[in-house]
Amino acid sequence: METLRRALRIVLPILMGFCQVQSTSAQSDSVGRKVLIGFHPVVGSNRPQTLAEVIRSAGGQVDHSYHLLPVVLATMSDETLDSIRSRPEIAYVERDRRVHATAQETPWNIGRIGADRVWAAEYGCTSGAGIDVAILDTGIDADHPDLSVAGGINCTGNILKDGSTRRADWTDKEGHGTHCAGIVAALNNSLGVVGVAPQVRLWAVKVLADDRSGYVSDVIQGLEWCVDNGIEIVSMSFAGEFSQALGEACDAACEAGLLLVAASGNDGVAVGYPAAYDSVIAVSAVDAADRLAAFSSVGPAVELTAPGVDIRSTYRDGGYASFSGTSMACPHVAGVAALVWASPSLAIHSAAGVRARLRATAEKLPSLSAAQVGYGLVQAEKAALPPAVVDLAVTEIRVADLVVRGDSIDVMATVENVGNRNCAAGVTVTLVRKGAGAAIGTKKTTESLSPGASVTLTYTWDTTDVPAGVQTLTARHDMADDDATNDRKSVSVTVRAPIVDIAVTAVTGPASVTKGNSAQIVVAVENVGDEDVVEDIAVSLTSDYATTSDTGDDVVIGTQIVRGGLSVGQSANLTYTWDTRGVAAGVHTLTARHDRSDEYSDNDSEGMPLTVAGASSSGVIIASIMPRTVRSGMPGSIIIRGAGFVDGAKVSFEGGEGPPPTATSARVISPNSVMARVTVADDIRLIPTVWDVRVTNPDGSSAVLHEGLAVQP
Numbered sequence: 001m002e003t004l005r006r007a008l009r010i011v012l013p014i015l016m017g018f019c020q021v022q023s024t025s026a027q028s029d030s031v032g033r034k035v036l037i038g039f040h041p042v043v044g045s046n047r048p049q050t051l052a053e054v055i056r057s058a059g060g061q062v063d064h065s066y067h068l069l070p071v072v073l074a075t076m077s078d079e080t081l082d083s084i085r086s087r088p089e090i091a092y093v094e095r096d097r098r099v100h101a102t103a104q105e106t107p108w109n110i111g112r113i114g115a116d117r118v119w120a121a122e123y124g125c126t127s128g129a130g131i132d133v134a135i136l137d138t139g140i141d142a143d144h145p146d147l148s149v150a151g152g153i154n155c156t157g158n159i160l161k162d163g164s165t166r167r168a169d170w171t172d173k174e175g176h177g178t179h180c181a182g183i184v185a186a187l188n189n190s191l192g193v194v195g196v197a198p199q200v201r202l203w204a205v206k207v208l209a210d211d212r213s214g215y216v217s218d219v220i221q222g223l224e225w226c227v228d229n230g231i232e233i234v235s236m237s238f239a240g241e242f243s244q245a246l247g248e249a250c251d252a253a254c255e256a257g258l259l260l261v262a263a264s265g266n267d268g269v270a271v272g273y274p275a276a277y278d279s280v281i282a283v284s285a286v287d288a289a290d291r292l293a294a295f296s297s298v299g300p301a302v303e304l305t306a307p308g309v310d311i312r313s314t315y316r317d318g319g320y321a322s323f324s325g326t327s328m329a330c331p332h333v334a335g336v337a338a339l340v341w342a343s344p345s346l347a348i349h350s351a352a353g354v355r356a357r358l359r360a361t362a363e364k365l366p367s368l369s370a371a372q373v374g375y376g377l378v379q380a381e382k383a384a385l386p387p388a389v390v391d392l393a394v395t396e397i398r399v400a401d402l403v404v405r406g407d408s409i410d411v412m413a414t415v416e417n418v419g420n421r422n423c424a425a426g427v428t429v430t431l432v433r434k435g436a437g438a439a440i441g442t443k444k445t446t447e448s449l450s451p452g453a454s455v456t457l458t459y460t461w462d463t464t465d466v467p468a469g470v471q472t473l474t475a476r477h478d479m480a481d482d483d484a485t486n487d488r489k490s491v492s493v494t495v496r497a498p499i500v501d502i503a504v505t506a507v508t509g510p511a512s513v514t515k516g517n518s519a520q521i522v523v524a525v526e527n528v529g530d531e532d533v534v535e536d537i538a539v540s541l542t543s544d545y546a547t548t549s550d551t552g553d554d555v556v557i558g559t560q561i562v563r564g565g566l567s568v569g570q571s572a573n574l575t576y577t578w579d580t581r582g583v584a585a586g587v588h589t590l591t592a593r594h595d596r597s598d599e600y601s602d603n604d605s606e607g608m609p610l611t612v613a614g615a616s617s618s619g620v621i622i623a624s625i626m627p628r629t630v631r632s633g634m635p636g637s638i639i640i641r642g643a644g645f646v647d648g649a650k651v652s653f654e655g656g657e658g659p660p661p662t663a664t665s666a667r668v669i670s671p672n673s674v675m676a677r678v679t680v681a682d683d684i685r686l687i688p689t690v691w692d693v694r695v696t697n698p699d700g701s702s703a704v705l706h707e708g709l710a711v712q713p
Helices: 002-021 048-057 078-085 115-119 176-185 216-228 244-255 326-342 351-361 380-384
Strands: 033-039 061-065 071-076 090-095 098-101 132-137 149-154 201-206 213-215 233-236 259-263 280-286 302-307 311-314 320-324 392-398 402-404 408-417 428-433 441-444 454-462 469-477 488-496 502-508 512-514 518-527 537-543 555-562 571-579 586-594 605-613 621-626 629-631 636-643 650-654 662-670 673-679 689-696 702-712
Touching: 033 078, 033 216, 033 244, 061 216, 071 244, 078 090, 090 244, 115 326, 115 380, 132 176, 132 216, 132 326, 176 201, 176 311, 176 320, 176 326, 201 216, 213 216, 216 233, 216 244, 233 326, 244 259, 259 326, 259 351, 280 326, 302 326, 302 351, 320 326, 326 351, 326 380, 351 380, 392 469, 392 488, 408 428, 408 469, 428 454, 441 454, 502 537, 502 586, 502 605, 512 621, 518 537, 518 555, 518 586, 518 605, 537 571, 555 571, 605 621, 621 689, 621 702, 636 689, 636 702, 650 662
Parallel strands: 132 201, 132 233, 149 201, 233 259, 259 280, 280 302, 402 488, 512 605, 629 702
Antiparallel strands: 033 071, 033 090, 061 071, 098 213, 311 320, 392 408, 408 454, 428 441, 428 469, 469 488, 502 518, 518 571, 537 555, 537 586, 586 605, 621 636, 636 673, 650 689, 662 673, 689 702
């Protein structure tokens, strides 16, 4: 092939130049014969100009040049042929021979090769999707309702149609190509017939004219187009005489990665060409009784056989017809090759691999010889599907990582058919705990499982008598299958002893209250443990009875009893009334605490701050100040909250040591809020100083928040 590439690089410039020179005279000079000229690499002193001059002076013309191999199609007189045969550049000169379709009449279908079983989802579900198959023939009926044609090219006809990809130019007017196309890929659509691989991308490469014959040059052009357009499989239902150029073209296409399939021929004698080339799979024909068709050509080149007698398939003008011939056998093999190439289970993605698979899986026909059927009858089911595997696997066990002893736990085990054959219903799946005397449970599947299908079984695990610690659960099935390594699956679960835990979860109430009034406080308690508590639970609410500068003993506001305890997850809200008569003004911390001894003490109590504001006959109340601390020499803003503030209210400070802070820009935001800017003299202070905060309305009414603002040095 490397020699061909070198020749291609050297020879093609000669050919292209010659085409340009002869473009005018070619229209008027039709005298001569069409020949295929193959070239050796150009050596010595033979120059491209010399070759062009010899052909031009003889009145010949170059009709087509190929870049797949160093061959050209030319029209020239016998004298010109004689003059160039002896030139060292010329490897051979041969007549552009005709090839002929090999169909005969009569019908039957493709069930013999088992293609329909390959399409079924339970066996792999491959119908050839994603594979490109080219039918090199009389074209394909582009409008046939039972075919989906991706596109095509016309390699026959005059210069205006040659190389055209228009539908009108490659559509089939004779019917032979449409019949072969239907055997490969008639749609699985309840119309007419169905092909071997109904989901392939089908391409029409018209290399035969409407009389079912064509030229080797057209076939070479078609093969070249297939290489350039990434076609994987080529089906050629025609035969002719030996051609070195065609053989080289087939070899080049094979080396480029294409799988070539051809009919062996219908003369009942030797295999024709291109089937007889080593790079092509030669296909003979048999009938429904596995007898060799009387017309089938045979010989050592035959590689496979396929149904070729009484085959019903698509036909021109949207119709259907029945024919017999190796032409009908050939597309069966092309279709099975597409199924193999597209099979997700096999992952065979090369022409050589597919060809080897077709050979290895062919059905032997003992009554027929290798010269008649080669490796045997092509078998779609054996070729496109992996070997039968029955395999049921336990793929998953779902259970909580941590469970509490005494609980009943759901455990779910999933079994899946990971083989490629059905699994019958009634498979027993047992769940056990390592070290236990009895199984947790036993379940049976209630329906058959197709490949890829699964079912999940649910078990109830009573952990009352299970020791605390890490436990191992294992699910296993009892079906004998081809792979015992996945018949069971285990999972680890931690079992812990139950926890007793009562928590005070919230203490809520007003943010402030005027001294002398009562405040309603609500305390929430909840059983956040794992065990019910049936004893009474006492919950006390206390106040620290403290201001910012004085701490004293906690004072019990009240005690409430939760009668009968709390079950797991249950909560209760307890309401307390705090009478603030005799309570000092300031911020108090209220704390709720229960008396139950349990596993965790960090949630046994909860608190909240509540501000008690001094009483004022004027109706002015200060409830709180924010922030409560400022630094010496660093001005900042404070917000005072309370009630009864009116526009023009002033803020002042008293009761501390040293120069008091000054409040400027006091502004009443609402009757409940005053904002002011505070400035503290930048003198040297060794200890913090605490100041009472007073708000005075224009009418003289005021209120004081004792020890409301602290000044830090």
